[in-house]
Amino acid sequence: MPLTNQKKYKGSTTGLVLLVLAILVGTYYYFLFADDGWLMRLITAHVTAKPQTISYLHGARWAAGIALFVVNYWLLGKTPKQLQICVTAIELFLLLALFMTTFRLSPKFIEANVGYLITQGAFTTLYVSAISIVIAFCIALVTAIARLSSSGVAVGIARFYTSFFRGIPLLIQIFILYMGFPELGFVINPIPAGIAALSLCYGAYMSEVFRAGIQSIPPGQWEASRALGLHKRKIMRLVILPQALKIIIPPTGNHFIAMLKDSSLVSVVGVWELTYVASTVGNRDFRNMEMLITAAAIYWLMSIGLEVVQGRIERRYSRAA
Helix, strand or coil, X not given: CCHHHHHHHHHHHHHHHHHHHHHXXXXXXXXXXXXXXXXXXXXXXXXXXXXXXXXXXHHHHHHHHHHHHHHHHHHHHCCCHXXXXXXXXXXXXXXXXXXXXXXXXXXXXXXXXXXXXXXXXXXXXXXXXXXXXXXXXXXXXXXXXXXXXXXXXXXXXXXXXXXXXXXXXXXXXXXXXXHHHHHHCCCCCHHHHHHXXXXXXXHXXXXXXXXXXXXXXXXXXXXXXXXXXXXXXXHHHHHHHHHHHHHHHHHHHHHHHHHHHHHHHHHHHCCCCHHHHHHHHHHHHCXXXXXXXXXXXXXXXXXXXXXXXXXXXXXXXXXXX
8 A cells, every 4th residue: 555545544544533532522521420420320329418529529520521621622633624623513513412401302392393393484484584685685785886876865865774774673673664554554464574674674784795895896997897988887787796796795694694593583573483483382382492492403404504505605706706
């Protein structure tokens, strides 16, 4: 076997061993030294429940936990960076799962209702968020262009819009749209009211991102485009925006993920989105923690999906650049 292949083989084997060791170190701490771990149950079953003894046990547990953390950190330091990232993520996920077990959840109840949360709650959440994202994107683009225009009226309207909708909490905006329009003779349903509030609020925030992205393009791009005889609209559409999107996409993706989570606020007007459905089912059977944790997991998975899409878009524009 060539020397380079031997090194690769040895390195991969060592990395795999350290990966297993690092994961086991985290799990050993729980099973050996957690309150309901077998070792703690064994010790407490054969000692008197004196306060001094209990304090010694807790001190020994924390000391062992710190020692295991140091060993774990040392082992991870011997592995490549990518492997460190993967192992750290796996260990944190295992610790989170072990922490969730302390709530004494009912897996059968979660299994019986998770389908309803997805089909009824998550579908409505994605529906409201997707429409709001598209509308907010259009509003942000128009507002950013208005802020950069030579018309004082357009600049004034754009500034007032961004100041108003960024200065008022989203929850109040939902209530105003849902309960204010009927006073004017327009009855608006809960879902359109929630979509309108999300679109207007995040359109105001994203407009500043668009404006900063457009202004980051060097003035020479404008001058060269005018020298070629292009109209302002064509310059913006063909020259400026394609370059600005590389800067705009990362913070815009963060706003999209935030909007996905803030869509839970539309539940205050009776929209059966994910949070509302989870709270309703949990209150009905007095299993609130099961449904809230399940809803949190679904939100997390949807956010991961958006992160993947955002990453692909970023890589696409990076290759184009």
